Amino acid sequence: MLQDCICGKLNLARKHPWVYSFFIFFCAVVFIQSQVIYQTGFEPEEGYDLQYTLAEQSGWQADGTSGNGLIKDTFQDLGNQAYIGFWPPQNDDEGYINIWRPIEPQKADNKIIRFSVVMMIADSEDTQRDEFRWIIYNSETKWLASVNFDNHTKKINYELDDGEGPKDTEFIFERNTIYDLTIDMNFHGNNWAAKIGDVYIIKNQPLTTSDAKLELGVISAAWVFGDIGNPGNNFMVFDDYKIEQATEAVHKENSLHIKIKNELPVITFSSDKYILESSSNLIDWQDIFITNGESNFVDKEYNKKKSQRFYRLRLIE
Numbered sequence: 599m600l601q602d603c604i605c606g607k608l609n610l611a612r613k614h615p616w617v618y619s620f621f622i623f624f625c626a627v628v629f630i631q632s633q634v635i636y637q638t639g640f641e642p643e644e645g646y647d648l649q650y651t652l653a654e655q656s657g658w659q660a661d662g663t664s665g666n667g668l669i670k671d672t673f674q675d676l677g678n679q680a681y682i683g684f685w686p687p688q689n690d691d692e693g694y695i696n697i698w699r700p701i702e703p704q705k706a707d708n709k710i711i712r713f714s715v716v717m718m719i720a721d722s723e724d725t726q727r728d729e730f731r732w733i734i735y736n737s738e739t740k741w742l743a744s745v746n747f748d749n750h751t752k753k754i755n756y757e758l759d760d761g762e763g764p765k766d767t768e769f770i771f772e773r774n775t776i777y778d779l780t781i782d783m784n785f786h787g788n789n790w791a792a793k794i795g796d797v798y799i800i801k802n803q804p805l806t807t808s809d810a811k812l813e814l815g816v817i818s819a820a821w822v823f824g825d826i827g828n829p830g831n832n833f834m835v836f837d838d839y840k841i842e843q844a845t846e847a848v849h850k851e852n853s854l855h856i857k858i859k860n861e862l863p864v865i866t867f868s869s870d871k872y873i874l875e876s877s878s879n880l881i882d883w884q885d886i887f888i889t890n891g892e893s894n895f896v897d898k899e900y901n902k903k904k905s906q907r908f909y910r911l912r913l914i915e
Contacts (some may be wrong), residue, residue: 631713631827636701640668640678652680653697662695662820663688665833672835673716673776682812683720683730683821683833690827696733698818701841702736704785710844713781713817716837716896719747721773722830731820734783734790734805737813742805745781745792747771750824756792757798758809769799785812794912817841856909863897865909872911883910 640646644654646669653660660666665685670681682697704711719730727749734742738768738779746764752771755764757903771777783790783805792800795815805812819836827894856865874887874895887895900907 606776618850619674629694632842632844635704635841636699637710637838637841638699639676639681639838644679646678647676652682656699658697658699660697660860662692662821664695664829666695666697666838671699671836672718673837676716676837679835679837680718680819680839681833681835683728683829684831686829691824693826694820694822696818696820698735699839700816701814704814709784709786711783711814712840712844713841714785714838714840714842715779716776717775717779718748718776718835719771719773720833720835721749722832723774724827726825726830727832729822730829730832731818731822732779732781733820734781735815735818736806737815738811739815740810740890740915742810743790743803745800745822746760747834749830754799754802755768758803758807764849767799769794781817783814785853786815788812817878859896863900863907865895865897865907875910875912876911877908883912 609837638646640652645666646652647655648670650667651660651669652666654657655668664683664687666682667680668678669681670678671680682695687695711848713732715732721727729749730743730747733744736742737748740759742759744757746757748755748764752773754769754771756767756768757764777794779792779794781790781792785805788805789802790800791798791802816840817835821829821834856863858864872888873885875883875885876897876899877883886899888899897909
């Protein structure tokens with residue numbers, strides 16, 4: 599199917615700013631070995647053609663008739679990208695589109711499955727904005743969980759299969775900004791986590807609360823309209839779509855707590871041998887303390903006039 603072209607709508611270099619109101623707590627995951635289940639960069643040598651929609655190319659399928667396709671050089675130096683959104687469905691009563699690429703079902707004894715993607719939410723040209731999601735389905739096409747990017751509020755939410763609706767991660771995103779999203783799924787242990795860059799936005803959530811079958815089916819991109827029959831022309835661009843299986847993984851949960859005492863951050867943590875690092879922008883990190891076991895640290899360099907301060911634990915190999 600020929601696509602409506604959005605070429606020339608964007609001219610962005612890759613960047614990774616992040617917005618969060620206070621401190622960050624980290625969980626260290628060491629992903630030691632992996633085997634790729636499926637990956638694509640949407641390039642011509644993989645059989646992708648910019649003239650056509652993503653659906654029906656290279657095995658991709660869609661539920662819905664709304665916008666989807668391919669665009670070139672939206673992400674600098676990454677060639678082609680895929681997108682979902684921008685143009686409305688053929689029928690006014692459609693409220694969403696899901697698009698996915700089938701894979702062989704991944705059983706629970708495969709333990710850790712990692713999904714990673716480079717993504718960006720491109721804003722609407724008017725005030726009508728919608729929601730974009732990455733959805734985990736099992737091998738029986740049952741919704742297990744999702745990470746949701748609400749372009750109206752800029753909030754990042756998540757949903758489980760408990761029927762309770764979206765839950766706030768307390769993180770927000772910036773429109774027209776490129777992020778690296780990673781979702782780690784432990785089907786053997788029935789839990790999952792998600793991070794953007796090195797920052798965990800979701801941790802230790804159940805893959806199913808309703809005894810659904812614990813086998814990965816697909817990871818779907820979705821565009822959900824805020825107003826059925828009147829979607830915005832916002833869209834989600836994505837690239838470097840990869841699903842891989844860990845053959846060996848080590849998870850370390852590290853307690854990291856922060857409180858303000860005498861206007862200075864007091865950081866308490868219990869871990870193995872790690873370096874405590876600080877940053878004001880989540881891009882440039884500075885080593886401030888080496889930990890080996892339970893420790894307390896007072897950050898005397900903290901400038902209370904700064905709007906944000908971030909901390910993380912980095913494993914010493």
